[in-house]
Amino acid sequence: MKAMSLIAAACVLAFAAPVQAADKPEDLIKARQAGYQFMAWNMGRIKANTEPGAQFNKEEVIKAANAIQAIANSGMGQLYARGTETGKGYAETRAKPEAFMAEHQAKLGKVATDFNREANAMAAVAAGGDAAAVKAQFAKLGGTCKACHDDFRKK
Amino acid sequence: MKAMSLIAAACVLAFAAPVQAADKPEDLIKARQAGYQFMAWNMGRIKANTEPGAQFNKEEVIKAANAIQAIANSGMGQLYARGTETGKGYAETRAKPEAFMAEHQAKLGKVATDFNREANAMAAVAAGGDAAAVKAQFAKLGGTCKACHDDFRKK
Numbered sequence: 001m002k003a004m005s006l007i008a009a010a011c012v013l014a015f016a017a018p019v020q021a022a023d024k025p026e027d028l029i030k031a032r033q034a035g036y037q038f039m040a041w042n043m044g045r046i047k048a049n050t051e052p053g054a055q056f057n058k059e060e061v062i063k064a065a066n067a068i069q070a071i072a073n074s075g076m077g078q079l080y081a082r083g084t085e086t087g088k089g090y091a092e093t094r095a096k097p098e099a100f101m102a103e104h105q106a107k108l109g110k111v112a113t114d115f116n117r118e119a120n121a122m123a124a125v126a127a128g129g130d131a132a133a134v135k136a137q138f139a140k141l142g143g144t145c146k147a148c149h150d151d152f153r154k155k
Numbered sequence: 156m157k158a159m160s161l162i163a164a165a166c167v168l169a170f171a172a173p174v175q176a177a178d179k180p181e182d183l184i185k186a187r188q189a190g191y192q193f194m195a196w197n198m199g200r201i202k203a204n205t206e207p208g209a210q211f212n213k214e215e216v217i218k219a220a221n222a223i224q225a226i227a228n229s230g231m232g233q234l235y236a237r238g239t240e241t242g243k244g245y246a247e248t249r250a251k252p253e254a255f256m257a258e259h260q261a262k263l264g265k266v267a268t269d270f271n272r273e274a275n276a277m278a279a280v281a282a283g284g285d286a287a288a289v290k291a292q293f294a295k296l297g298g299t300c301k302a303c304h305d306d307f308r309k310k
Binding site for chain 1: 182185186188189190192193195196197215218219221222224225226228229230234245
């Protein structure tokens with residue numbers, strides 16, 4: 001769930017985005033791992049609120065969805081600059097080589113666009129406060145995470 | 156900059172917040188470290204846009220400020236549940252024992268409130284697109300980070 005959806009957006013931008021001169025590859029990898037990890041925590045919070053028997057906490061879900069949305073839209077593509085194809089942030093990157101290959105950028109662009117669209121929808125649905133709708137949108141969002149993991153993240 | 160401001164909000168809520176049964180202390184510590192790390196990356200992006208000679212990129216600053224705002228408002232207090240006073244996420248927690256002590260909660264609550272207010276203001280100022288105003292608000296926001304670090308984060 002947590003990691004590869006944004007590699008898509010990432011890679012689309014990776015070779016064009018300006019990178020701060022001081023950014024070391026390990027810092028960029030660490031930042032992207034942190035972003036995915038924090039989104040994963042928030043995905044877990046939404047999931048916990050929609051499971052059978054759970055008491056749905058609207059405010060909790062809104063906070064989690066807003067965090068995912070803002071991170072998804074933050075421009076993580078910059079974190080996939082040249083030099084970050086391999087290396088260690090908190091741990092070795094799990095990005096597959098394909099994520100950095102020109103011939104895979106169209107597919108990557110699609111999964112990235114899908115993810116961002118569903119993350120924005122997740123925040124909108126959360127604001128509505130309907131538990132069933134949140135559960136349905138959570139599944140759609142999770143599907144876009146998985147789509148990227150399947151093709152662009154190592155197991 | 157990155158870490159302790161939210162310990163404030165954190166600790167205010169720490170002993171009341173419901174925690175998912177499956178949440179292990181190391182996962183909670185990892186999630187809070189990830190949140191701070193991702194905010195730190197975004198603080199760096201804003202800073203880079205306001206330094207002498209930098210070309211101010213309004214959209215870049217908005218994305219960064221929105222991410223900081225959403226993470227600040229995400230309810231990280233839950234990540235400071237009992238059992239997370241010590242321990243390792245990505246690394247040993249740098250939270251000081253004071254962050255978990257009843258007699259320091261009022262002070263912690265103030266620095267947390269200050270941080271959240273300035274993070275919200277940062278997003279609003281970023282949306283305005285005025286480089287000088289962004290620079291000034293960035294300094295105010297950074298000051299609230301430091302206030303918490305000084306008292307509640309180990310060096």
